[in-house]
Amino acid sequence: xxxxxxxxxxxxxxxxxxxxxxxxxxxxxxxxxxxxxxxxxxxxxxxxxxxxxxxxxxxxxxxxxxxxxxxxxxxxxxxxxxxxxxxxxxxxxxxxxxxxxxxxxxxxx
Numbered sequence: 001x002x003x004x005x006x007x008x009x010x011x012x013x014x015x016x017x018x019x020x021x022x023x024x025x026x027x028x029x030x031x032x033x034x035x036x037x038x039x040x041x042x043x044x045x046x047x048x049x050x051x052x053x054x055x056x057x058x059x060x061x062x063x064x065x066x067x068x069x070x071x072x073x074x075x076x077x078x079x080x081x082x083x084x085x086x087x088x089x090x091x092x093x094x095x096x097x098x099x100x101x102x103x104x105x106x107x108x109x
Contacts, residue, residue, distance in 0.1 A: 003027050003078075008066060013044030016051055021078040023069040029077060034064035052076055 001015050003023040012031050015021055023029065031048060033040045040048060040061055049057040056075040059065070069081035 003029065003069075006066075008032055010042040010044075013040055013042035013047060016044065016047035016077075022080050022082060023072060023078045024084050025069045025081045026084055027069040027081075028066045029069065029072050030064065030066035031060050032064040032066065034062065 001018040001021055003015060003021070004027065006028040007015055007023070008028065008030050009032055012029055031040045031044050033044070039045050045061070048060055051057075052060070053076060056077070059075075060077075067075070067077075069078065072078045073081040
């Protein structure tokens with residue numbers, strides 16, 4: 001999945017089901033369920049701890065803090081945080097070849 005907009009809450013949890021996750025450097029990500037007093041929904045309580053390190057998953061789930069795409073790459077949340085100019089289809093195709101198929105706007109990110 002390629003996140004070109006902020007991916008927070010349920011959208012973040014759905015993205016965690018994907019095998020390959022790309023985002024922009026300045027995009028905001030996070031599971032902010034704690035801020036409204038609930039545990040992560042949409043499978044987040046399963047996918048976040050199983051796909052990330054112990055410390056990263058605890059930080060995401062227990063703080064509800066939002067973080068940038070660059071920080072998400074360092075934490076292992078995304079495979080790569082691309083410069084904002086390469087988030088368009090042509091830039092991603094240049095990085096990853098023609099096998100990239102853009103996700104329609106408003107679908108799962």
